[in-house]
Amino acid sequence: MHAGTTAPETGHAPVNGLQMYYESYGGGSGTPVLLLHGGLFDIEQQFGALIPSLSAGRRVIAADFQGHGRTNDIDRPLGTGALASDVVGLLEHLDVDRVDVFGFSVGGAVALHLAIKHPDLVRKLIVSSVSFRPEGDRGGNAEAVAEMTVDMIAGTSMEERYLAVSPHPDLEHLQGLLDKLARYDVGESGWSDDEIRGIAAPTLMTVGDCDMVKLDHAVRFLQLRGGDVNGDFEGVPASQLAVFPGTTHFFGLARTDLVSDVVITFLDAPAPGSLA
DSSP, X not given: OOTTSOOOEEEEEEETTEEEEXXXXXXXXXXXXXXXXXXXXXXXXXXXXXXXXXXXXXXXXXXXXXXXXXXXXXXXXXXXXXXXXXXXXXXXXXXOOOEEEEEETHHHHHHHHHHHHOGGGEEEEEEESOOSSGGGBOSSHHHHHHTOOGGGGTTSHHXXXXXXXXXXXXXXXXXXXXXXXHTTTTTOOOOOHHHHHTOOSOEEEXXXXXXXXOHXXXXXXXXXXXXXXXXXXXXXXXXXXXXXXXXESXXXXXXXXXXXXXXXXXXXXXXXTSOO
């Protein structure tokens, strides 16, 4: 449980052969926010510090992906399409038909997939520290993950957390997860400009100024979503870009107050064309 929040509703949803762990916080009549973490992270590590502010006045649903946190692994590669299918199944299990999606890294890739392939599910979209095509990455991160062994993360919070909460808390399974992440979406070409342009949901992209995602790629994303205009004359676009200073990929959401302010302001903004 996170400081400043009441105890969440927790459970495991039977989805695609997984027992997918989820937490649900807060309430309110508005659209719930769905939190999707990055690779090697889980709900607590990625969003623990943000949940108190995000769940003040709105329902927050967070999930652990296949092989992460309290969700078991199965004999299936890790990939965006499969993880997105799990999320669709989870929302069906919870009888939730529309969400605001906030995804980081791998979770951002899944959020993007949901907005493109399941547009009716997504009211607003927040994608953090993820490219929409491979050329948007600086390089280095994928190569580092490809060579990662359990020895390299020995003593880290990621190893400690995995061994503490995983349904199969041993280094053999952790190495299996690292191996799957090394092959994550290998050979996938990403999304076309038209697919990004065609997203119905107002979109916020966040990126660190020294992230794995190139800044010109983030700006291209903003332009495809109708941003990069003179807002004083044309109005503030529904889709926006936030660049967090002094921020790497690994610490992409670490500046809690800054992230919280940017995200909540975006979520609370009236939809384009509605009466404010």
